Every structure is written in C-alpha cells, then in structure tokens.
Amino acid sequence: MLVAAREFLDGEGFTELVAPVIGPVTDPGARGAKQVDVDYYGHRYKLMTSAILYKQAALAAFDRIFYIAPNVRLEPLETASTNRHLAEFHQIDVEMAGASREAIMQLAERLVGHVVRQVVAQLPGELASLGRDTSMFAELLSQPFGQRSHADAVADLRGQGHDQSPDAEIDWAGEAMLSRKASRPFFVTDYPKGSRGFYDRESRERPGFLRNFDLIAPEGYGELSSGSEREHDYATIVARIRETGENPAKYGWYLQMVREGIPDSAGFGIGLERFTRYVAGLDSVWQASAYPKVPGVALP
Numbered sequence: 001m002l003v004a005a006r007e008f009l010d011g012e013g014f015t016e017l018v019a020p021v022i023g024p025v026t027d028p029g030a031r032g033a034k035q036v037d038v039d040y041y042g043h044r045y046k047l048m049t050s051a052i053l054y055k056q057a058a059l060a061a062f063d064r065i066f067y068i069a070p071n072v073r074l075e076p077l078e079t080a081s082t083n084r085h086l087a088e089f090h091q092i093d094v095e096m097a098g099a100s101r102e103a104i105m106q107l108a109e110r111l112v113g114h115v116v117r118q119v120v121a122q123l124p125g126e127l128a129s130l131g132r133d134t135s136m137f138a139e140l141l142s143q144p145f146g147q148r149s150h151a152d153a154v155a156d157l158r159g160q161g162h163d164q165s166p167d168a169e170i171d172w173a174g175e176a177m178l179s180r181k182a183s184r185p186f187f188v189t190d191y192p193k194g195s196r197g198f199y200d201r202e203s204r205e206r207p208g209f210l211r212n213f214d215l216i217a218p219e220g221y222g223e224l225s226s227g228s229e230r231e232h233d234y235a236t237i238v239a240r241i242r243e244t245g246e247n248p249a250k251y252g253w254y255l256q257m258v259r260e261g262i263p264d265s266a267g268f269g270i271g272l273e274r275f276t277r278y279v280a281g282l283d284s285v286w287q288a289s290a291y292p293k294v295p296g297v298a299l300p
Contacts, residue, residue, distance in 0.1 A: 001276060002068065004118035005092050008111050015062045019051045019069035019093065025251050027052050028197060028244065033073040047072040050269065052199055053254050055095035056230060059263045067093040068272070075295040082172050083284040084222050084274055088293040092275075095267035101211045101229045104266035105187055108215060108225055109145045112185065112270070117141055119279055132281035136219060139184035145215070146186030153178055153188050169195050170214070175222040182218035189213045198240035200228040215270075221278040227268025234258045 006016065022038055027050030036047040048054075051069040058065045069091050079085035092111075096104060120127065120134050120141075127134055148156075150170070157164040157174045164174045170188065178188075190209045193202055200210040212228030231237050237258055241248045248255060276288035286292035291300055 001115050001119060001272070001279065002092075004115040005111060007118075008114040009066050009094065012064070012107070014064040014066045014094065014096075017058055017062070017065050017067055019067035020048060020054055021070055022047055023054070024253060025053070026050060027199075028246065032076040036072050036074060049073045051091070051093045052197070052230075052267070052269075053251075055093060055267055056199070056232070056262055056265065057254075057257055059095060059097045059265055060257070063097040063263075065095050067091075069093040069269070077296040079172070080295045080297065084172075084277070085295055086273060086285055086289065086293055087295050089274075089285075089289075090272040091269035092272055093267070093269045095230075095265055097263040097265045099229075099266040101189070101213065101227075101266055104227055104229075104268055105213055105215075108227060108268050108270070109185075112215070112224070112275075113141060115275070116279060127280070130280050130282070132279075136281075140218075143184060145184060146182065148186065148188060149190045150188055150192065151190070167192050167195065172222070175214075175216060176220050179216050179218060179222050180220040182216065185215055185217050185224070187213045187215055194243070196228070198237055198244060199230050201231045202236075211266075213268075215268075217274075217278045219278075221274070223271075224274055224278065225268050225270040227266065229266040230264065232258065232262050232264050 022040060022045045024045055026035060026046040026048050035049055038045050038047060049071055051067050071091060072088050075085045075087055116137055120137060153170055154164050154166045157177060160177060162174055162177060164171060191212055193208050193210055196210055196212055200212045203209045203211050210228060214223050215225035216222060217224045238248050273285045273288040277285045282288055286294050293299055
C-alpha cells in the first residue's frame with residue numbers, strides 16, 4: 001500500500017519529506033486524546049500528534065509535499081473497544097499549496113482508488129487468504145465517492161435515534177452507523193466552527209462553517225481521513241487559538257512563520273493502519289500493525 005501511495009504521489013509531483021517526531025508544539029488534537037511530553041534538554045517538547053503545522057512550514061520550500069508521518073496520541077481508554085484506535089499510528093500526510101478543498105478531496109479520492117486498485121491487482125492471493133471479498137470494492141473503483149454535509153449526517157443520525165450533537169464532530173458510534181449504510185466511501189463536509197482545530201479555514205461564504213472534510217469508508221470501517229483548506233492569516237489564527245482557550249505564545253515558532261507569510265494550502269491525512277484494516281477486511285486496527293499500541297494496554 002505504501003509503494004502504491006508513493007507511486008501515485010510521485011506521479012502527481014509531490015516531494016516526500018521526513019516528518020519530525022518531537023517538537024515544541026503539536027496539533028492540539030481533540031476527542032480527549034492526551035499529548036505526550038518529553039524532556040528535551042530542559043525544555044518541554046511534545047511527541048507529534050499530527051504533522052499539520054510542519055506540513056504548512058514545508059510549503060515554504062516545496063509546493064506539494066507528503067510525509068509517512070508517525071503520530072502518538074494517548075487516546076481515552078474507552079477507545080480500546082472501538083476496533084479503530086491506536087495510541088501510536090501513521091498517516092499518509094499530504095499538503096498542496098494553492099489548493100481548494102474540492103481539489104484536495106479529489107486528490108484523496110484518486111489516491112485511495114489507486115492504492116486499492118493496485119492491491120486488488122497485485123495481491124489477490126493475500127486478499128483471498130484473509131477472506132476479503134474484493135467485490136466490495138466494485139463501487140469504489142467504478143463510481144465517484146459520495147458526499148454529504150455534516151448537518152445532513154447529523155439529521156440522518158438523529159433520525160435513527162442517535163443523539164449526535166450538531167456542534168461537534170460525528171462521534172465514533174455515529175461514524176460507524178453512517179459507514180454501515182454506505183456501499184462506497186463518502187465525504188462529510190462543512191463541520192461547524194469550534195469542532196476542529198484553528199488551522200481549518202472558516203468559509204467566507206458561510207461563516208460558522210469550516211472548509212474541511214472527513215472521508216468515511218463503507219462497511220462499518222468508519223473514518224479513513226480528515227482534511228481541509230488551511231487558515232494562513234496571522235490575525236485569524238491568533239483569534240482562533242484564543243477561542244479554544246489556549247495561549248498563542250505556546251505556538252511561537254509557528255506564528256512567527258505565519259506572520260512572515262505562508263502559502264494558502266489544503267491537505268489531508270489518511271490513517272495508514274485504518275486504511276490497511278479496510279482494504280484487508282480486518283476485524284480491528286491493531287491487526288494492521290506489527291507492534292500495535294492499543295490504548296491502555298502495555299505492549300512491545
């Protein structure tokens with residue numbers, strides 16, 4: 001899958017860079033996941049929960065970049081039973097200068113399609129030994145991915161009796177419910193402001209809504225990817241950080257870079273282990289890692 005992803009992105013003119021593992025600050029994260037602090041010569045540094053801030057920085061030198069990025073998030077203990085959370089995982093992280101949300105969604109769709117097509121063509125024996133029915137990929141490989149708004153997804157879930165908040169991300173149970181009803185991957189767009197990080201750009205045409213998306217796999221596998229257009233205006237980013245209750249000084253190096261000017265961009269991250277679980281038809285995401293770190297479980 002990584003060979004196929006690199007093949008596709010290289011063909012699209014992307015440069016692979018190496019993501020940092022530690023830094024003075026990282027993506028603030030959400031949904032109760034905790035960051036891991038390390039003592040870096042007397043300074044408190046963080047293990048990366050996401051490469052988003054560093055992807056934006058990389059655009060000062062390259063217009064199109066990607067990482068195979070390590071991430072560490074101490075997920076809440078209850079996520080150990082979701083079958084799709086790990087405390088240590090990797091993302092195929094992509095960022096493109098000057099891109100709109102629609103352009104980066106199309107790129108994500110084509111990347112997923114290319115990887116699945118290559119696996120089905122080159123590894124039929126492996127898929128058969130895993131019991132994976134490759135006919136389940138027929139719509140993915142022949143039809144455009146679906147798309148719906150966050151508000152529409154919330155209404156759907158509430159109609160099914162699921163108490164999904166209209167002001168928050170779709171919760172894990174809700175994602176699984178929407179996923180089980182789908183026969184091909186689909187995008188959920190236009191999350192409400194406040195439900196995601198300060199780097200997701202707010203819509204100029206629809207204030208209060210973000211120019212972002214999630215990509216949801218069918219068959220109950222849930223979210224594969226999150227992405228958005230990025231906010232790159234200094235004053236707006238500072239205001240958004242303050243709205244979350246954080247001190248902008250914490251993001252000093254990043255804000256200095258933004259003040260000096262960074263390109264507008266859009267990007268996404270595809271969870272590699274989640275993507276592998278979906279393609280291979282595995283019961284749980286931990287089966288997609290040789291050395292899985294299940295939340296709350298001590299493992300090698």
